[in-house]
Amino acid sequence: MSENPVKRPGKDGSRNKFKPVQEEGGTPGWFRSKGESPQGKFPGFLLFLMAGLLMLFVFLRFFSGTDAPEITYNEYKSVLSRALVTEVTVKTYEDKSAILSGKLNAPAQLQLIDKTTLQTNRFAVRVPSFTLEQADMLTEKGVRLKVEKGSSDLNTFLALFAPWIIFAALYFFLFRRMSGQNGAQAKNIFSFGKSRAKMVSEFEVKTTFKDVAGVDEAIEELQETVEFLTNPEKFQKIGGKIPKGVLLLGPPGTGKTLLAKAIAGEAKVPFFSISGADFVEMFVGVGAARVRDLFEQAKKNAPCIIFIDEIDAVGRSRGAGLGGGHDEREQTLNQLLVEMDGFTTNENVILIAATNRPDVLDSALLRPGRFDRQITIDKPDIRGREAILKIHTRNTPLDGDVDITVLAKSSPGFSGADLANLVNEAALLAARHEQVLITAVNFEQARDKILMGPERRSMFISDEQKKLTAYHEAGHVLVSIHTKGSDPIHKVTIIPRGRSLGLTAYLPLEDRYTHNREYLLAMITYALGGRVAEELVFQECSTGAANDIEKATDIARRMVRQWGMSESLGPINYGDSHKEVFLGKDYSHIREYSEETALQIDVEVRNIIMGCMENAKTVLSEQLAVLHRLAGILIEKESLNAREIQEITGPGQGALPNPVTA
Ligand SMILES: Nc1ncnc2c1ncn2[C@@H]1O[C@H](COP(=O)(O)OP(=O)(O)OP(=O)(O)O)[C@@H](O)[C@H]1O
Ligand SMILES: [Zn+2]
Incomplete structure (x- = not known):
């Protein structure tokens, strides 16, 4: 069952592999990978295939009527009075010409019937509009009615289909719940085992090391990674081993994602980004299938970078979970380890992962040959903050009274993301007051908001x-x-x-x-x-x-x-x-x-x-x-x-x- 009738992208795979998907609230230009993973699609597919076949079978039996027993008109009458019949096929023998010529005062429904159907002596009529009186009338006019299927049809229909309908409804319901997202995702019901990685092609990664500040040591270390990607021969010639994995450690908002993207931008390679949590699903085996798919996609696009944010969601120590659900996670982690071992350094795919909980990571992940390079990224010091602020105020019009050095001094403990937020909040405040320039007061108010939360002036206090x-x-x-x-x-x-x-x-x-x-x-x-x-x-x-x-x-x-x-x-x-x-x-x-x-x-x-x-x-x-x-x-x-x-x-x-x- 590894083959399935789904249309696969062309052999070269380059034309229709990626379809632009406008992410909700995201940057246009993010691409969702449309990977193929027969294994991952399997459960959903099999079920729908079976349901489809069954429906086809029932429909054929229902409408063909060729081998259905014919019953007499009297029988038909008693049947009609007994139960609701959805459809009957009426055969005319003698007076077909009468109907055709319109001489016969047939019920409206009969008149509408396609004449070619009539010529074959057989046509279907919806019974709710084909009353007993109409039948009587037809018979009086000499049309012989024969009914081919009895009242049990609807019952059979319901009995056969109800479980499937319920099942399908449940399936959709669960899927929506699990994906926990908008309907756009639910539309693609066969995407269970596909990785949810977003891919940015090499032409779109605009981030470079110039956009990252305050993490000079990390950049120095990562510069080498860029060289691996751009010039692998140089290292392979002297037998050097290219690292497969780089683990970025550090508190939230310190620019880990930004750094990973900058590596892709510097090396001009595609960038796959996914969050560890995206692997984890309710169904066993789905996470592993997604990992497999992600690596498959990456290998096809090599050289490239895979970035897994919050890897601790899948990379937690095995055998430590409490309660149910960790089996799936373990399987996913195992698959990740297998994939990491599986791809050779020649494949030119570098896995970068980020976490702020390195202490909970499974030690197998940190073994040589996997994430053998670990880079700690801390919150920026005062000089780092100044540099980051300079980057983020590059394109903002600042008033003369704004001193970046003072801003950096007065924001200890702020992460890079906090500082980006500070500039943004200040700009918003300036815009609200219809200022042309951002002033020091704007920055102070913005900092207070970040430090202490937004004011709630409308709250009534006695x-x-x-x-x-x-x-x-x-x-x-x-x-x-x-x-x-x-x-x-x-x-x-x-x-x-x-x-x-x-x-x-x-x-x-x-x-x-x-x-x-x-x-x-x-x-x-x-x-x-x-x-x-x-x-x-x-x-x-x-x-x-x-x-x-x-x-x-x-x-x-x-x-x-x-x-x-x-x-x-x-x-x-x-x-x-x-x-x-x-x-x-x-x-x-x-x-x-x-x-x-x-x-x-x-x-x-x-x-x-x-x-x-x-x-x-x-x-x-x-x-x-x-x-x-x-x-x-x-x-x-x-x-x-x-x-x-x-x-x-x-x-x-x-x-x-x-x-x-x-
Ligand atoms: N060192 C930095 N230099 C410049 N900008 C930064 C830096 N660190 C963070 N930022 C800004 O903060 C934003 C968020 O940072 P990013 O998402 O890279 O943090 P992260 O460490 O990946 O956080 P998380 O752990 O929450 O995923 C960046 O898009 C950037 O605007
Ligand atoms: Zn207090």
């Missing part, structure tokens, strides 16, 4: 709620100003933003790569400042502090369990409290310490939190008058920036206003 929020936020602010090691405050607001009613935003002065104990304790302390202020002023606490408590607890737990920062428990790893959530390979180690130790961890965590809370209480009790003043001004003005805050509070021993943003 005065009481506003007051509570103002004291809560003022609590955060004051505690951080008077706690050593705190991050600089960027802004405080009681305008609802994102999911919170109020917000105190911090902006570190520089990129931090490690944190010391003092800094962590300060973070816990000011996180609790909001709740402490509520308690102090209203002698009550609200649910608004839930998020703060969660953050504080998380830090305290990690200090004890991971970072060895508790005196009594020492520098021992007690397991990452978060890893158990992922059902990856960490599933096996839920706890590797005794009951007593568990108890001790809890005690230590509580000690840290309570200690920090005491400190916050001390600060706020001492600063109660300032707290009232700050909260009052906050209610009035709703938002305060770092400089305005410091004018009210005066300097403390902790957070200073960020000199760049103040």
